[in-house]
Amino acid sequence: MDLAEYRRAARAWLQENTPTGEPPEGDGITRAKEFMAKLYDAGYSGIIWPKQWGGQGLTLAEERAFAAAARDFALPTYVFSIGLGMTGPTLVDRGTDAQRERFLRPLLRGEEIWCQLFSEPGAGSDVASLQTRAVHDGGQWVVNGQKVWTSVAHHADWGLLLARTDVDVPKHQGLTMFVVDMHHPGVTVRPLKDMSGRANFNEIFFDNVTIPDEHRVGEVNDGWSVAVTTLLHERLSISAGVGMGGQKDHPASLEALRQTVDTSDPLVRDQLVELHIRSRALALFNQRLAQETEAGIFPGARGSAAKLLLAELTLFQADLATQLVGPESVLADHPLAQAISLAPGMALGGGTNEIMRNIVGDRVLGLPPEPRVDKTVPFKDLKVGTQA
Amino acid sequence: MKLTLSQEQQQLRESVRSFLHAASPLPKVRQGYDPQVYARLNGELGLSGLIVPEEYGGAGAGLADLAVALEETGAALLPGPFLATTFAAIALTQMPDKEGRAGSGSGSLRNQDGAEGSATVYTELLTGIAEGRIAATLSGDEIGYDGASVRGTLAQVLSGMEADVLVAPARTADGVMMVSVELTAPGVTRTALETLDLTRGQAKVVLDGAPCRVLGPQPESGIGDRLCVALAAEQLGVMRAALDAIVAYAKIRVAFGRYIGSYQGVKHKLADMHGKLEQAESIVRYAAWAADESPAELPGAAALAQAYVGRACFEVARDHLLLHGGIGFTWEHDAHLFYKRAKADEVLIGPPRIHRARLADLLEL
Numbered sequence: 001m002d003l004a005e006y007r008r009a010a011r012a013w014l015q016e017n018t019p020t021g022e023p024p025e026g027d028g029i030t031r032a033k034e035f036m037a038k039l040y041d042a043g044y045s046g047i048i049w050p051k052q053w054g055g056q057g058l059t060l061a062e063e064r065a066f067a068a069a070a071r072d073f074a075l076p077t078y079v080f081s082i083g084l085g086m087t088g089p090t091l092v093d094r095g096t097d098a099q100r101e102r103f104l105r106p107l108l109r110g111e112e113i114w115c116q117l118f119s120e121p122g123a124g125s126d127v128a129s130l131q132t133r134a135v136h137d138g139g140q141w142v143v144n145g146q147k148v149w150t151s152v153a154h155h156a157d158w159g160l161l162l163a164r165t166d167v168d169v170p171k172h173q174g175l176t177m178f179v180v181d182m183h184h185p186g187v188t189v190r191p192l193k194d195m196s197g198r199a200n201f202n203e204i205f206f207d208n209v210t211i212p213d214e215h216r217v218g219e220v221n222d223g224w225s226v227a228v229t230t231l232l233h234e235r236l237s238i239s240a241g242v243g244m245g246g247q248k249d250h251p252a253s254l255e256a257l258r259q260t261v262d263t264s265d266p267l268v269r270d271q272l273v274e275l276h277i278r279s280r281a282l283a284l285f286n287q288r289l290a291q292e293t294e295a296g297i298f299p300g301a302r303g304s305a306a307k308l309l310l311a312e313l314t315l316f317q318a319d320l321a322t323q324l325v326g327p328e329s330v331l332a333d334h335p336l337a338q339a340i341s342l343a344p345g346m347a348l349g350g351g352t353n354e355i356m357r358n359i360v361g362d363r364v365l366g367l368p369p370e371p372r373v374d375k376t377v378p379f380k381d382l383k384v385g386t387q388a
Numbered sequence: 389m390k391l392t393l394s395q396e397q398q399q400l401r402e403s404v405r406s407f408l409h410a411a412s413p414l415p416k417v418r419q420g421y422d423p424q425v426y427a428r429l430n431g432e433l434g435l436s437g438l439i440v441p442e443e444y445g446g447a448g449a450g451l452a453d454l455a456v457a458l459e460e461t462g463a464a465l466l467p468g469p470f471l472a473t474t475f476a477a478i479a480l481t482q483m484p485d486k487e488g489r490a491g492s493g494s495g496s497l498r499n500q501d502g503a504e505g506s507a508t509v510y511t512e513l514l515t516g517i518a519e520g521r522i523a524a525t526l527s528g529d530e531i532g533y534d535g536a537s538v539r540g541t542l543a544q545v546l547s548g549m550e551a552d553v554l555v556a557p558a559r560t561a562d563g564v565m566m567v568s569v570e571l572t573a574p575g576v577t578r579t580a581l582e583t584l585d586l587t588r589g590q591a592k593v594v595l596d597g598a599p600c601r602v603l604g605p606q607p608e609s610g611i612g613d614r615l616c617v618a619l620a621a622e623q624l625g626v627m628r629a630a631l632d633a634i635v636a637y638a639k640i641r642v643a644f645g646r647y648i649g650s651y652q653g654v655k656h657k658l659a660d661m662h663g664k665l666e667q668a669e670s671i672v673r674y675a676a677w678a679a680d681e682s683p684a685e686l687p688g689a690a691a692l693a694q695a696y697v698g699r700a701c702f703e704v705a706r707d708h709l710l711l712h713g714g715i716g717f718t719w720e721h722d723a724h725l726f727y728k729r730a731k732a733d734e735v736l737i738g739p740p741r742i743h744r745a746r747l748a749d750l751l752e753l
Contacts, residue, residue: 258753269748276751277696277744284670288391295392305663354652360662361655365635368647 003065010069013042018073029113029155032076036110039077046084046108049092054105061294079152083107083114085237087160090177090230094218099179103158115156116234117147117180117204118227122385124149125355127162128171128224129374129384132206134163134178141165141178141216143186143209149349153189153202156182161211162227165220167380174379175223179215186210196341234350236303251335252321254279261324271320278316282309301363308356311347318343390681391673393456401456407433408464414722417587421468421550429470430520435461436473437518439481444514450680451614455621455672462625465587465729469523469547471622475615476524476555477517480510482610483566483603509601513553513568523547526615527556527593528737530564537597538569546736548591549580557606567600575599585732587725610683613690615737617675620693623701623733624665624672630726631661634708648711657707664700671696688750694743698734705730 017038023031039045040054047063049055056062077084088107091099106112123130132145143163153159159180166174182189186209191199218226250256254275261268286306289299299306318339322329329336347353361367374382393401411425430436439454440446447453454474461470516522525547531540538558545554554569571578575598581590635658638649648654675689709716709723716723734740 254751258751263753269753270744272753273695273744273747273751276747277692280692281667281671281696284391284674285667287389288666288670288673291390291392297392302666305659305666308659309663309667354656357656357659358652360659361649364662365649365655365658367635367638367649367655367658370650370652371646 003061006062007065007069010044010066011072013044014069014073014075017042019076020074023076028076029079032079033110035076036080036108040109045110046088046104049088049104049108053092053100054108059294060290064290064294079113079155080107080110081237082116082152082156083112086116086230086234087114087158089233090160090226091179091217093229094177094226096214096217098214099217103179112157113152113155115150115153115159115182116230117150117153117159117161118230119149120146121148121203125352126374126384127227128175129379129382130162130164130175131384132161132163133167134161134165134176134211136165136213136220139213141211141213143178143180143206143211145206147204147206148192148201150189150202150204151200151349153182153204154191154199156189158182159204160217160230162223164379165223168378169221170376171374171379171382171384172224174221175227176220177217177223177226178211179217180206180209180211184209194342194345196338200345231351232300232303235307235356236299250317250339252317252339257321257324268324271324275317275320278313282306282313285309301359304351304356304359305364307350308353308360311353311356314346315343389674390452390677391670393673397453397456400453401460404433404435404457404460405463408460408466412464412466414465414725417465417467417725420587421589423468423550425466426468426470426523427520429466434518434520436470436477436520436523439474439477440514440518441481444511445518446514450676451617452673452676452680454618455624455676458618458621459625459628459672462622462729463629465626465629465725467587469525469550471588471618472525472547472551473517473523474618475526475546476551476553477514478614478618479526479555479566479611480514480517480603482607482614483510484605484607506601506603509568510603513555513603516553522553523551524553524555525551527554528612530557530559531567531595533558533560533565533567533600535560536599537575538567538595538600539597540595542593542595544581544590545593546590547588548578548593549589554593555603558600558602560602562605564606566603566606568603569595569598569600573599583732585728587729588732609687612737613686614679616690616694616743617672617679617686619733619736620668620672620675620697623697623730624668626726626730626733627661627665627668627697627701627704630705630708630723630730631658631665633722633726634658634661634711637712654711657711661704661707664704668697668700688747691743691746691750694737695740695747698740698743702727702730702734 019031019035036045043056044066046055047058047066048060051057088104091103107114118127120130120132132143132147134141134143159182161178161180162175163178164174165176186207188205190203192201192203194200254272257272263269263272289302289306293299322336322340325336328334331337362369411428434447435457437446438449438457442448513522517524525545527542527545529542531538551571554571556567556569557564558567569576575596577594579592581592583590638654638658639647641648671693675693678685678689705726709727712721712723715721
C-alpha cells in the first residue's frame with residue numbers, strides 16, 4: 001500500500017471510529033480504553049514499534065501519515081500520551097525483552113495507562129538532583145520520596161520512575177530507572193490543581209514501595225542515560241503532537257477568531273496576520289523535521305527548538321486572542337479564559353523555555369557549556385532544591 | 389510538499405558554496421563587483437542559466453534549485469548583478485507563449501509584434517543570460533512607450549550600473565507590454581546611486597526616447613510571487629551566514645574568564661536566532677516547492693516568505709552584530725555588511741507591510 005492510500009485508509013477508519021461529543025461524566029477512561037483497543041485491532045497502535053512487541057513494524061512514514069490524518073480528529077487518547085510518546089519508546093529502546101513482552105502490548109491495546117515520575121519539588125529543570133531514594137534490599141528495591149507534576153498519574157497502572165541509588169557519587173552517576181506499580185499500597189497519588197483550576201497533574205508519595213529487580217530499566221546507576229532517552233522522546237512527541245489529536249477547535253486559532261472579532265479593523269487584521277505567520281512558520285518547521293526523519297536524518301536536539309517555538313506560540317496566541325476578544329474573554333466560563341490559564345504550561349512542562357535554549361545552544365550550535373559546580377561533587381555534599 | 393533537499397540539490401549547494409568560498413571571500417566582497425567572478429559563476433557553474441529553459445541553453449531548473457543557489461550567493465554577500473539577472477530571467481520565463489500559457493513550455497512563441505519578432509528578442513535575451521553574456525535587471529515600475537521608444541525615470545534600479553539590459557513593463561495603446569531596453573543605447577542616462585548596502589549597487593535610470601524591443605504582454609500574475617521567493621532564498625543565506633559568524637565568535641571570544649557563548653545571556657539569544665533560521669528555511673523550501681509544483685498555493689507562500697523571512701533575516705543580522713560588541717560597530721568588521729544587506733533586502737520589493745496586507749487579503753480577513 002502506498003503512503004497516500006495508507007493515509008486515506010487511516011482517515012476513513014478514523015471517520016468511522018472516532019467517538020464524538022463529550023463522554024458521559026466519569027466515563028472518559030472507559031471510552032479511551034475502548035478506542036485504543038479498536039485502534040490496536042485496526043493496526044494503528046504502535047505503528048513503528050517492533051512487531052514482536054505488539055507494534056506494526058512499519059516506518060516513520062506511515063506513522064507520520066497516520067498523525068497527519070489524525071490531526072482532523074479529536075482522538076480520546078490523552079491518558080495514553082505519556083505511555084505512547086515517552087515511557088513506551090523508552091522500553092523499546094532500553095528495556096529487557098521480558099519487560100517489553102510484559103508491558104508494551106497492554107499499553108498499545110489500551111489496557112494499561114502509564115505515567116512518568118521524574119520531577120520532584122526540589123528537582124525540576126535540574127532533574128538529576130532528585131532525592132527520591134531506592135535502596136537495594138534482598139533482590140528488590142525499596143523506594144521512599146516524592147514526585148510532582150505527574151500527568152495522568154491518577155489513572156496510571158505503571159510509572160517510569162527515576163530514583164537515587166547512590167549518594168556517594170556525583171549526581172548524574174547515582175540514578176537508576178525503574179518501572180513502579182502505581183497500585184502498590186505505599187503509593188499515594190494526590191491530585192494537584194494547576195492554575196486553570198483543573199487537576200491535570202498530581203503529586204506522588206512513595207512510602208516503602210517495593211520494586212522487584214526485574215523491573216529495573218538499564219543498569220544500576222545508569223538511570224540518567226535512560227532518562228535522556230525518555231526526555232528526547234518527550235520533546236519530539238510534544239512538538240509532533242503525538243496522541244494529542246487536532247488543534248482545529250482551539251478557541252485562540254485564527255479560524256475561531258475570525259468568526260468573532262472585527263476583521264475590518266486594519267490593526268486586528270494585522271494581528272491575525274501575525275498569528276498566521278507564526279503558526280505557519282512552526283507548522284512548516286515541524287513538517288520539515290518530519291520529512292528529514294523519514295529520510296533518516298534524526299532531528300535530535302533540534303526537536304527542542306520546535307518545542308520552544310511551540311511554547312512561545314501558545315503563549316502569544318492565547319494572549320493575542322484575549323486582547324482581541326476583550327472583556328468577555330476573562331469570564332471564567334469563556335474558552336479563552338481556559339486557554340490563557342493553560343498557556344504557560346507548554347513553556348514549563350517537558351523542560352522550560354530556558355532549558356530548551358540551553359539545549360539548542362549546547363547541542364545544536366555547539367556553544368561552550370556553562371561552568372558547573374555539580375558534576376564532580378558527591379551528591380551527599382551538594383546543595384539541592386530550595387535553600388534559604 | 390517537499391521541504392528537504394535532494395542529493396542533486398545538496399551537490400549544487402556544495403559546488404556553489406566552495407566556488408564562492410574560494411572566488412569571493414568577504415575581503416574581496418568589500419571591493420565590490422568583479423566581472424571576472426561573475427563570468428566564472430556563469431561559466432563554470434552556469435548559475436544565471438539555472439532557471440532558463442533548456443531550449444534556450446539553460447538548465448531548465450525550478451525555483452527549488454534556484455533557491456539553493458541564491459542561499460549561497462546570499463551567504464557570501466556576492467556583489468554584482470546575479471539577483472537582478474535572476475529577477476529578469478524569472479520575468480522572462482513567466483511570459484505567456486503564443487497559446488497564452490504562462491511559463492516556459494513551448495519554444496515557438498511570440499510573433500505578433502514588430503518586424504524582427506518578439507520571439508527573436510526573447511530568444512536573444514534568454515540565451516544571452518544562460519550563456520552569461522547578458523546581465524539584466526527588472527523594473528517594477530511602468531515606463532512610457534510611444535510605439536518606437538520608451539520614456540521615464542526609474543529612481544532605483546537594482547544593479548542598474550552592471551546590467552546590460554533592462555526588462556520593464558511599458559504602457560502602450562494595447563495595454564501593458566514587457567519591453568527590453570539596452571542600457572548602453574542612446575537615450576539612456578544612468579547614474580550610480582550610493583547605497584547603504586556596500587555589496588550591491590543601484591542606479592537611477594532616465595529613459596528619454598531610448599530604443600526598446602517589445603517582448604509581449606505583461607503576465608497578470610506569477611512574476612512578483614517568484615521574486616518574493618527568490619529574494620527570501622537570498623535572505624535565508626544572509627541570516628545563516630550571520631548566525632554562523634556570531635556562533636563561531638562566541639566559541640572563541642573570552643570575557644570574565646569564560647567564552648561568551650557559555651553565558652546564557654548570549655546562548656539564549658543565539659538559540660532564538662537558530663529557531664528563526666529553522667522556520668525561515670522551512671518557509672523558503674515550501675514557497676519554492678509551491679512555485680514549482682503547486683501554483684495555487686504560491687501567492688500565500690510567497691507573501692509568507694517575505695513577511696517572515698525578510699524580518700527574521702534583519703533581526704538575526706542585527707543581533708549578530710550586537711553580540712559581537714563594539715568591534716561589530718566598526719567599519720573594518722564584516723558584521724555591518726550583513727546588517728546592511730539584510731536591511732536593503734527587507735525593503736527591496738517594497739515596504740514589508742505590503743506582504744502582510746497581501747496575506748490579510750489572501751486569508752480573506
